[in-house]
Amino acid sequence: MSVIYVLLTISIIIAVLFFIAFIKAVKSGQYDDDYTPSVRILFEDELVKTKPNKTIKKQKSN
């Protein structure tokens, strides 16, 4: 058994794993909408930020 066979097997297994990952990604709908996620990733923090802002505003108006 030559080392070439081992290397070939490993490289093809890795390639096939990536290929399976790709198929799974398509199946789960990742490629259906390629815009919204790019906006969504920037959110998350906003809710926390607004709270201190809000109290400042309230103090001002009082």
Place this chain on the structure above:
Amino acid sequence: MPLGIYEQIIMKQTTCFHCGDSCTTDHIIFDNKDFCCHGCKTVYDIFSENDLTCYYDLQQSPGATPKDIQGKYDFLTNENIIEKLTEFNDGNNQIVTLTIPHIHCSSCIWILENLNKLNPNITASQVNFGKKTLRVTYKSKEISLKELVLLLNRIGYEPYISLEDFNTGKNKVNRRLIYKLGVSGFAFGNVMFLSFPEYFEVEEFWLDQYKNVFRWLMFAFSLPVVFYAAQDYFISAYKGLKSKLLNIDIPIALGILVLFIRSTIEIVFDLGTGFFDSLTGLVFFLLLGKFFQQRTYNFLSFERDYKSYFPIAVTKIDYNKEIPIQVYDIKKGDRLLIRNEELIPVDGILINGNANIDYSFVTGESEAIKKTSGDKLFAGGKQTAGSIEMEALNAVEQSYLTQLWSNDIFNKNKEDGFTSLTNAISKRFTVAVLSIATLATAYWLVVDASKAINVFTAVLIIACPCAIALSAPFTLGNLLRIFGKLKFYLKNASVIEQLAKIDTIIFDKTGTITSNKESKAAYIGETLSTEEEALLTSTLRHSNHPLSRSLYDILQKNDIVSLNHFEEHLGQGIYGTSNSNSIKIGSANYVGKSQQDTELHTAVHISTNNAYKGKFTFYNSYRKGLSKLFKTLKKDFDLAILSGDNDSELENLKKLLPSKTKLIFNQKPNDKLEYIKHHQNNGANVLMVGDGLNDAGALAQSDVGIAISENINVFSPACDAILDASKFDQLHNYIKASKTAIKIIKWSFVCSFIYNVIGLYFAITGQLMPVIAAILMPLSSISIVIFTTIATNVLGRRLK
């Protein structure tokens, strides 16, 4: 007057914090922010109470004013309808996907995905920005679908639910092209690696030892490419042959097949390494071109028929009870309740109520028509004054309007009858390639018979028109995107080719060359004094009637005087007094003008201190740049205007448009269709520009149908392209750009022919090495892609 000064300060263009409209009549200041109406203020209130004001930080004035929708969504309590709309429903949890036309910025995404902050019973909500849809998962025991829709409406995101949604709840997405692209890309990359050792090293010890392993691995990788990814080319080639049409897919399919068979034979008999690298690369590039061309506008639909306009349900009156029923369940004799702003779904007879029906969808006539009980009502009209009761005369499919869709033209696919430039070229190309292959084979049979088969297959391989097949998709695909940025949305790339062939342009009038938003008013009568003018505008300011509002917007803003007294008489007019002067504004009867001349136009009459003064007549206002556009178009095209309206505007149009423009009035939807058919039979290539449902037949019959839309989120009829109204004056430039695109394609054909000639030299002389094919094939494809992309971008930069 302190009050006057105060009002004038407000009149200075303040815009609403929520929706960005200018604040005029009902200006409200709340929390130090300006709001144009109570609705906008309420939405702000809801958001600030729930710590969601960040909505306004992401984008300035992102909101919409919530509409009054009393009772409109009562049908959502009907179990059958809920079942049809939801994609998942187990009694406790429901999942529904709603189309929300207002989705337009990052703020929208943010607020809609934070719906659970407004109601904890909403478990998840996800926006698809491209499709303008919201997918909501919610606990149906705690919050019903109706409550969910009402909540969305309260925050200004009213969903659009139409008859079209009836069965779309369980739709599947087609992702086959992405899979195929993935498979071929995967195989292409791996085969490239595996074939690399044999490109340069020949008869080397290690290579000879292992070359069979490498070759059979390449063979294995190419199997899914040939039998799965390239499937469509074989199918299309077979269909082409069957209908005796030499399309571009025939030489492609032939090339793929020859590549695969020759390569397999070579490795079976140990003759060489085969062309698996070129084979997988070819399919990958071809699919990439297809993918590039196929990407379209998810949020626009070009296939709409009456179903997208019609409501999904209607209120039936059964023994004095109001029950919402599905539109498809309406039977002859049913009593229906049509609320204000609702569409009449079936033909019927008016029983009672004040019917004022807007038929602009059906006929293009802009004025609403009054009906009295006993009159016949046609489906497609929109009730505009309060609720009415009617009796259905037949089912939905049999009404006057919906029958238009039974015309054969709606079942035809326009692309079928159209020979694209690529297919036109491929006819000659295929013949040429086959004859070169036979001649070369014949020559080698005489000179050196052992090389004959080798040469024959080599010609077919190298002549595989990859570059030709790529030029059109990349040119048109790129131009499609450029047009999209300029708010000219095409259904698919072949529309550009058809647009380049147009020689006749037919316009609809109302809504197409006239603007729905603006109107002009002309005053006829005694001149009004400054005092009277001030009184006029001040009185108009108090009224919310649409005509008062538009007249107020048209008139110059005079000094506002405060009124002593103001009365509004519904359906007649308004009355105002200031100091010792009084004014009456309204219908002829109301202001005391006895004889009423037959008027073609809408008019508002005015009398001051009980003396008749004159009238304001409303005219359609033509779109900006109309006359200039027609003047440039007339050099290259035959022009005509087909209108469903009466001929009241004939004189005006004659003045505005070039003299040879044909003007035809009183055209029913079917007449328009027949008119276009008649011209097409005389060999014309017709472009129809229209807007309403009444143009649907004409848009379908024409070679290219463009729908003009003031707001692309609002629904336009089935067509080939949607043009934003603000870009109407650019129409000529877009047609010119399409023609240039065809030139670009022709030039790239020339380039790819040069590559083919070089390749054919190697093939005919019998010295085609796999490495030459592997270099030439991607080189030609990539250079064509670069050429077309740069050329179209240069072209796009010149467009406005």
